[in-house]
Amino acid sequence: MKLITRPLGNVTRIAIAACLLAGTGIVSAKDATLPPGVVAEQNGVQVTLQDIDAFAARIPEKDRGGFFDSPKRIESTIMSLLLKKQLAQTARAEKLDADALVQRRIQLSTEDVLSAVQLEHYKDSLKRPDFSELAREYYLAHKAEFTEPGEVDVEHVLVSTKDRSEDEARARIGKVEAAARAHPDTFDKLVEEYSDDPSKADNHGLIEHAESGNMAPQFAKAAKELDKVGQISPIVKTEFGYHVLKLVRHKPDRQKSFDEIRDDLVAKLRNDWIDQQMAQYTGDLRGKPLDASPDLVASLRTRYLPPGTITPEMAQKAADEAAAKQKASEREGESKH
DSSP, rough: OOOESSSSSOEEEEEOHHHHHHSSEEETTTTOOOTEEEEEEEEEEEEEEEHHHHHHTTTTTHHHHHSSOOOOHHHHHHHHHHHHHHHHHHHTTTTGGHHHHHHHHHHHHHHHHHHHHHHHHHHOOOOOHHHHHHHHHHHHOOOOGGEEEEEEEEEEEESSSSSHHHHHHHHHHHHHHHHHHHHHGGHHHHHHHHHOTTTTTHHHOOOOOSSSSTTTHHHHHHHHHSTTTTTTOOOOEEEEEEEEEEEEEOOOEEEOOOOHHHHHHHHHHHHHHHHHHHHHHHHHTTTSOOOOHHHHHHHHHHTTTTTTTTOOOOOHHHHHHHHHHHHHHHHHHHHHO
16 A cells, blocks of 8 residues: 655645655655654644554564564554544544543543553562572472483384284284394384385384374383384384384483573573562452442343343243242132132
8 A cells, every 4th residue: 555645734744754765655745844753644633753652562572673674564553543543533523532431431441551551560670589590590400301302213013903803913013023033133124024004115114203292102102211222122002003113213311401591491480480470469459358249240241131132040030930920820719719
């Protein structure tokens, strides 16, 4: 979209040459002059740098630079603010802001902003501990959390139970295990002769990262327990059938150094601590003594239903009242006789 303005009364006028150079698509009249700090003007309303700053405050600080490093987003932001200001100006002219409900909505919007500002103010005021030292202490006490898992590649023979009985499958895999243990160097031939794995034509029985969570749990566990290249596993049962594994490559677990994980751990501890403080702060406020009107709270269940709506509770109440009237009528009839 390319917006071209002309010096004809209250038309759009944008005087920042940077916008033109950045290619926002907003083109200003050559002779347009705007007051200092005014980014754009349209139909009697203005968007100022302070308006842009207020809008930017809604965006996380780390994302603001990237957001505004886009001519399209700059254009969209300016045009959106101008449109809202024009609509608000019209609403005031029509005295819509005098409506009591509208005033309450404006107050709620103000309270939304102030509550967010107060939370940010409280967060900024927190006196943070030395997370670098805390990170080192945490690392020393929880080293296992900072272990880079090893990798295991295996070759395997699968004997499926899909077209065999359990006894037949166990007998067949038993032959494979015995032959593999007697002659580990012939495992490739065992794969070709005995394996029912349909992928063997492509991978010849090789499974990389056999320890990963992508594998059947029993298979991954058996793979992890192999630690010497050429080692043959016991028979393993999975949902696919029976397996025998041969270890091809074993990369052991590696303990990461503190220097490797320091920055991420410090960031995690800081964020966790801040989240905890904020939760405690808002929790304390939520925990203050509370008075409420049970009747008004209960009325909210039906307050906003369309007119004429009958809820299950209403229907039940009507049924109970009708039944009570029927019994009373029957009793009255019996007494007359």
